Amino acid sequence: MDIIIRNYEGTREEILSDVGKGSFSRKIEENQSYELNFDVTQTERNKVAFELVQHESSILFDGQEFIIKQMSTNANGKSIVKNVTATHIYACMQDGHQYDTVTGRRSIDQLLTHVFKPDNRGYTWEVIDPEEKFSTVEQENFGRDNYLKLVQEIIEDYDATMIVDNKHLMFYPRGGYGKKINEPIRYKYNTDSVGFDIDTLSLKTQIKGFPKKDDDDKYVFDPITYTSPEAEKWGIRIQDPVEDGRYTVKKNLEERLKKELNDIPDISGGVSLKFKSNIKIFDYVPFIYEPLNINTYIQVVGITDYPFLPNEPSELTLSNTKKTMTSILTGLVKKGVL
Incomplete structure (x- = not known):
């Protein structure tokens, strides 16, 4: 995989050679950070590219763009070494600001629409929620902050995971992205x-679910109580109930309770x-x-x-x-x- 360096203006681009292989690391933390760290030494071979390694230049690596945000330059004899930290371009959302606010119950989709208008600064987004786990949340004066902090609030309020592909943001219910593998x-x-x-502290072993009500204000089937097998070990510890008027099929609500219970x-x-x-x-x-x-x-x-x-x-x-x-x-x- 090549490491490409591009200047801030986007007018010059070079392959960056003589990067310390042992120093090059990529760090990803869910919803928290995505960055590259490496050292590069000036040589005759990388003389042009080395000059492009400056604050706000772009590093293109493995299909993603990163922006140099931290850098130090050190001289060791005749050698000049730059120590670089480049942050994924999604974090540059901080440069946009939404001055308007909204109040009331909003879906995650509605809030994202509010954040990125009228100037989305090139960012696109989608909400991926096939099981409709995201619910509406009561908001009060949401807005009047930079895009990054507002997206942070959304992720916290809706318990979401954000997956990024350059400037494209994908929001999943937490735990709804990833696959099971067999490496213990x-x-x-x-x-x-x-x-x-x-x-x-939050361990619970029993949960109750309430389904939809009909026109006579009666449940379409009796509320369900699910008790985890873990209750034999930990005893009965009751979690807050699920009250969701979308459920008209008993089996579907049972599955929801099993997934919801923190057992x-x-x-x-x-x-x-x-x-x-x-x-x-x-x-x-x-x-x-x-x-x-x-x-x-x-x-x-x-x-x-x-x-x-x-x-x-x-x-x-x-x-x-x-x-x-x-x-x-x-x-x-x-x-x-x-």
Whole structure:
């Protein structure tokens, strides 16, 4: 894969050679950051391209555009080295501002339409919700902020995952993107470095669902109570009910309750694998933790990989909890990039 450098004006473009292969990393965290980090040394071969490595220049890599936001230049004898952090172009949403506000119940689609009008600055978006999990949310004076912060609010309010493809934004219900794979994460098996937070505060084992009402204000079928098999271990812990007038088929509501019930502990943490794997961001992997007798699928919500080191394993962030969402996009702000 080539690394392309393009100047801010978009008038010059070169292949960037002599990048330190060991220094080149790509870091993706769900709804939080997407960046490249690398060092490049000036040589006779990359003399022209090296001059293009400046703040606000673009790095084109693996089909995505990144903007150089942080850079330092160091001299070591006759060698000049630039240390670069380039942030994915989606974060440049911060340069747009919506001055108008809206109040009242709004869908995620309605709020995104509000954010990106009248000037979308080249950004496009779509909401992908085949099971109609997104509901409307009461908003008060939503707006009057930059696009990035407003999108952050939307992701928090609607519990969404944002997938980016350059300036195209795709919004899925959290957990609705990714596939299950058969590569387990297990201490002492494929990792010796593991750190997890396991939280049972929100653990629930029973939930009740209320279906649609007919014209006589009666339910079309009796409300359903679902009790998880985990109740044998943890006892009866009641979750807030599901009240959704769309349900007229009992089986469909039962399936919704099973998916909605938070009947395993919230788990979040990170691992460094001992060897290379095929695990990708948003994959669901088996997580085995014997002390709490946990054997469940958990999602990869962050990954740091080293594209030019074929034998270097990735570092993973795993989570099955909404906790990951509470810090949406704040990583860039804390680092002073935004």
